[in-house]
Amino acid sequence: MPTHAQLERRVIDIADRVKRRVPIEDSLVELKREWPEHTDKKRYEFSRQIAGHANSAGGSPILWIIGIHDKSATVPGATDDELSTWLAIFKSHFDGLAPDLLINLVVPVGDVSVVALRFDTSRAPYVLKYPRLSEPTREVPWREGNAARTATREDLMRVLAPVEAVPDIEPRECIVSEGGRHDALQLSLRFEMYVHSATGEKVxxxxxxxxxxxxxxxxxxKIRWVPMSVARITASPHHTTKPGYGHIESKTVIESASETIVSGAGMVTMYARIDAKLGKLRKxxxxxxxxxxxxAGRAVRLRETLSRDTHPRTGEVQWVMKRRADASLE
Incomplete structure (x- = not known):
């Protein structure tokens, strides 16, 4: 589970991208301009959307952020004054278990604050009680796109059939560098990340x-996306100055020509490249x-914004992710 500091950094990154009109293409994130209106209908629909999102998340935690409006590319902000009242009403809409609220966090963004809600979805399916007797009394909502609908049998099989748990993957370092080969511009990507399986199983x-x-x-x-060729996903190299230990091999990461296996947890690095001209790269x-x-039947998607810099030794131009501070114990 991410620490409060890591979640705050992620929320700030999302807010920055919304203001720059960069699409948030993460199926596990939902942005809302404000809390639902104080009517039974609006509050029930809000609960139904969360339930549909939780049921379709494949067991991965979902993140809802109140106070960010992606359509207008603005951050109007929100407070958590309504949280305790809303949470009680939210739970009352469910037949039995509701998605568990793992973290609620107020995050300052510029002159305002937004509210981040991280829900556990590992105990799906979540069943809603209909408030009107003229309709069926129970429903299992399902998210499709940005809307919620009633789950089909096929949808329920996805929830009930045993699948591998999706691991937590934390970006640690990402660098894009330029290089030349046969008068063609080559871009190389090195993306280092920490993989952790909550169940301790192999990933x-x-x-x-x-x-x-x-x-x-x-x-x-608008952003022009160009696919890269993924060359390797390998154990990240670790070096130490301890006498007699120049290089430490990973005990948990195994790489072959076709796959990479992480036993429980480990640091891995993806290497990718492209021989293409993207035009003049921005800052x-x-x-x-x-x-x-x-x-697991799905992919974990990571996106980072990189800023132009120069290599401290060679002076070559590169684009780097802002280094993440190691979280302190809380």
Missing amino acids: TFPLYKCKAAIGNTRADG TVEADVSLWVLG
Whole structure:
């Protein structure tokens, strides 16, 4: 589970992207301009949307942020004054269990604050009680796109059939660098991330189903995405100055030509490249990677905004992710 500091950083990143009109293409994130209106109908519909999102999340936690409006690319802000009242009403809409609220966090964004709600979805399906007797008394909602509908039998099979748990993946470092080969511009991506399986089971990433792309903002403000060729996903190299230990091999990451397996937890690095001209790269570029989890039936998607910098030793131009501070114990 992410710490409060990590969640705050993620919320701030999302708010920055919304203001720059960069699409938030994460199926596990939902943005709302405000809390629902104080009517039974609006509050029930809000609960139904969360239930549909939780049922279709495949067991992964979902994040709802109140106070960000992606359609208008604004951050009007919100407070948590209504949280306790809303949460009691929210739980009353369910037949039995409701998605458990893991974290609620007020995050300052500029001159306002937004409210982040992180829900556990591991005990799906979640069943709603209809408030009107003229309709069926129970429903299992399902999210499709940005709307909620009633789940079909096929949808329920996805929830009930045993699948591998989706691991937590935390980005640690991401660098895009330029290079030349045969008078052609080559861009290389190095994306380091920490993988952790909550169940302690092995996590397998089939290389052929993992993807990477670089996004360059055009003059009209839209992002031009260019896919990269994923070369490897390997154990991250670890070096130490301890006498007699120049290099430490990973004990939990195994790489083959077709897949990478992480036993429980470990640091891995994805390497990708492209021989193409993207035009003049801006001061910031977007890096997007998708890691398919074998057995889970879905991919974990990570996107980072990188800022132009120079290599401290060679002076070469590169684009780097802002270094994440290690979380302190709370």
